[in-house]
Amino acid sequence: MSNDKIEQLKTVIKAKKDAESRVQAAAEQGGIAPGMEDRYRERIAELEGELDRLQLAVAEAEAKAKDAQDKYLRSYAEYDNSKKRVAKEKEESLRYAHEKLVKDLLPVLDGLEQALTHAESSDKAAIVEGVQLVLRQFLKVLENYGVTPVEAVGQPFDPHHHEAVGQHESEEHEPHSVVNEYRRGYKIHDRLIRPSMVTVAKPPEGKT
Numbered sequence: 001m002s003n004d005k006i007e008q009l010k011t012v013i014k015a016k017k018d019a020e021s022r023v024q025a026a027a028e029q030g031g032i033a034p035g036m037e038d039r040y041r042e043r044i045a046e047l048e049g050e051l052d053r054l055q056l057a058v059a060e061a062e063a064k065a066k067d068a069q070d071k072y073l074r075s076y077a078e079y080d081n082s083k084k085r086v087a088k089e090k091e092e093s094l095r096y097a098h099e100k101l102v103k104d105l106l107p108v109l110d111g112l113e114q115a116l117t118h119a120e121s122s123d124k125a126a127i128v129e130g131v132q133l134v135l136r137q138f139l140k141v142l143e144n145y146g147v148t149p150v151e152a153v154g155q156p157f158d159p160h161h162h163e164a165v166g167q168h169e170s171e172e173h174e175p176h177s178v179v180n181e182y183r184r185g186y187k188i189h190d191r192l193i194r195p196s197m198v199t200v201a202k203p204p205e206g207k208t
Helices: 005-029 036-095 099-118 124-144
Strands: 148-150 162-169 177-184 187-189 191-194 196-202
Touching: 099 124, 124 148, 162 177
Parallel strands: 162 196
Antiparallel strands: 148 187, 177 196, 187 191
8 A cells, every 4th residue: 555545544544533523622611503513524534535436445455455465475385395396496407417328337347247257268369359349438428518538649739638658769759749558648629638648759969
C-alpha cells in the first residue's frame, strides 16, 4: 500500500472523529443550531463512505502485497531448488568425469593382463609383439582424448616443450637439435602436460 493511501486513511479517520466530537460537544452545550446537525450527519456519512472506500483499497492492497510475497517465496523456493539441483548435477559430473576414459582404458588393462598371463609360455618375440600392440592401443586411447606426444628427436631444441638434461658432442646432428629422448613429453590439445627430457647436440670441442 502506498504512503498516499495511508495518509488519506489517517486524514479521513481524523475528520470523522472531529465531526463526531463536534456533534457531541454541541449536544452537551444545549443543542445544535438549526440545520447544523443535518450537515454534520451528512458530513459524517460522507466520511464513513470515504473511510469504507479507503479501507477496501487498503484490504485490496494488502491482498496484492500478500500475493506478491507468496509469488516471491515460491519463485525463491524454485530458484533455491534449481540451484541445489545444478550443484548436485555438477558434483556428480565432476565425480564421474573420467568414467568414459576409464572405460576406454579397460581394454588396455585387459591386454596387459593377457600379456603377463602368456609371458611364461611365449617366446620373447611374441611377448614384445604383444606389448607393442598394447602400447599402440594405449596411445590410440590417449589420442582420442586429445593427448599426443611431443616431437623431440631431430627437432630443434624448444625450451617450451623440451627439458635439456645434457649435451652431446656431434658432427652428425645440427647444433642445438635434440639427439636423444629419455622421457617422452605429452600435450593435451595445445597445452603442454610435461616436457620431453632430452639431450641436445653441440659442436665438438674446437669446432663452431
